[in-house]
Amino acid sequence: QTVVTQEPSLSVSPGGTVTLTCGLSSGSVSASFYPSWIQQTPGQAPRTLIYTTNSRSYGVPDRFSGSILGNTAALTITGAQADDESDYYCVLYVRGAFRVFGGGTKLTVL
Amino acid sequence: QVQLQESGPGLVKPSETLSLTCTVSGGSISPYYWSWIRQPPGKGLEWIGFFSNSGSTNYSPSLKSRITISVDKSKNQLTLKLISVTAADTAVYYCARDRGSNGGFDFWGRGALVTVSS
Numbered sequence: 749q750t751v752v753t754q755e756p757s758l759s760v761s762p763g764g765t766v767t768l769t770c771g772l773s774s775g776s777v778s779a780s781f782y783p784s785w786i787q788q789t790p791g792q793a794p795r796t797l798i799y800t801t802n803s804r805s806y807g808v809p810d811r812f813s814g815s816i817l818g819n820t821a822a823l824t825i826t827g828a829q830a831d832d833e834s835d836y837y838c839v840l841y842v843r844g845a846f847r848v849f850g851g852g853t854k855l856t857v858l
Numbered sequence: 859q860v861q862l863q864e865s866g867p868g869l870v871k872p873s874e875t876l877s878l879t880c881t882v883s884g885g886s887i888s889p890y891y892w893s894w895i896r897q898p899p900g901k902g903l904e905w906i907g908f909f910s911n912s913g914s915t916n917y918s919p920s921l922k923s924r925i926t927i928s929v930d931k932s933k934n935q936l937t938l939k940l941i942s943v944t945a946a947d948t949a950v951y952y953c954a955r956d957r958g959s960n961g962g963f964d965f966w967g968r969g970a971l972v973t974v975s976s
Contacts, residue, residue, distance in 0.1 A: 782961025786903070793952065793969055794895075794903065799962035837903050841961035845916045847893065847905040 750842050754850035760828045760857055768853045769820040770838030776819035782841040783821035785814055788852075789834045797836075798823060825855075833857040860884040862953050862967035870974050876943050880936040880953030880967055887929055891956035892936045893963060894927060896949040904949075908956050909936060943974045 751773035760766035770783055777783060785798040796805045798814035801821065811827045821840075825832055838850045866878035880892070894906040907917035909927045917925045926939040936953055950971050954963035 782957075782959075784957075784962030786963075788903075793966050794954075794963075795966065796963050799957060799964065800960055805964065835902075839903075839905070839962060841959075844959075846918070847908075847956075847961075849895075849903045849905060852902045 750840075750846070750848050752838060752840055752848050752850035754836075754838060754853045756851070757854045757856065760825065760832075760855065762828060762830060762857055764828050765824065765826045766828060766855065767817070768823045768825075768836055768838075768855070769817065770822070770840070770850050771820040772840075777816065777821045777840065779816060781821070783814065783816075784839045785812075785821075785823045786837040786839065787834045788837065789831075794837070828857050830857050860955060860965045862955070862965055864951060864953055864967045864970035866970055866972070868971060868973060870943055870947075870972060871976050872944055872974055873942055876938070876940040876947060876972055876974070878938045878951055878953075878970060878972070880938075882934045882936065882955075887934045887936065888931055891958040892927075892929065893954050893956040894936075894938045895952045895954055895963075897952070897969075898946075898949045903952075906938065906940075906951075910958065945974050948972065948974045 753771045786794045788794045802814040813824050835852045837852045861883045863881045870876045891910045893908040924941045950969040952969045953967045955965040
């Protein structure tokens with residue numbers, strides 16, 4: 749059973765920088781897991797921000813960036829804004845076929 | 859712009875079958891992978907399974923025995939059937955265009971809430 753781990757909650761000050769991570773309970777995340785990041789504001793449908801580690805979806809501001817940091821995938825928000833306050837999920841492509849979501853990170857901007 | 863719209867009964871009785879349809883507009887369903895994803899109230903996202911552009915399917919191991927995902931190309935629709943439902947299957951169900959072997963999803967529907975209750 750593949751378990752994808754994320755910080756349950758993080759906070760950032762307006763204008764600040766925050767990094768969310770996406771790891772595995774056993775092993776390392778690499779680009780071969782094609783990590784993707786999804787934003788979900790309460791009551792709204794999910795929206796994909798980043799796919800294939802570091803490619804931004806159309807219309808996503810460049811303050812959102814994806815990377816591999818050590819043994820995790822990472823989403824960095826530079827210059828956080830109030831409307832970045834959302835839940836963020838990573839999803840990994842596992843064993844060539846399955847998609848596995850992390851438990852999500854609740855980001856507070858305050 | 860591709861748009862996805864989920865539809866189906868909002869209430870299903872325990873032990874019965876949940877059936878949902880996702881209608882794709884603004885593009886053809888044929889060349890792509892399509893996934894179903896669900897989110898129980900107050901909880902995170904869970905991948906259910908996909909239908910590929912070659913007609914193959916792959917399902918979450920935890921749901922595999924109860925799921926069927928299919929595509930009707932003539933109607934540009936994706937369907938989900940989940941049998942023997944329980945209250946634990948209460949969730950918002952989303953369809954999404956799946957990027958296949960490149961990972962992730964590029965378009966999402968708005969979701970359909972299905973409640974399992976007698």
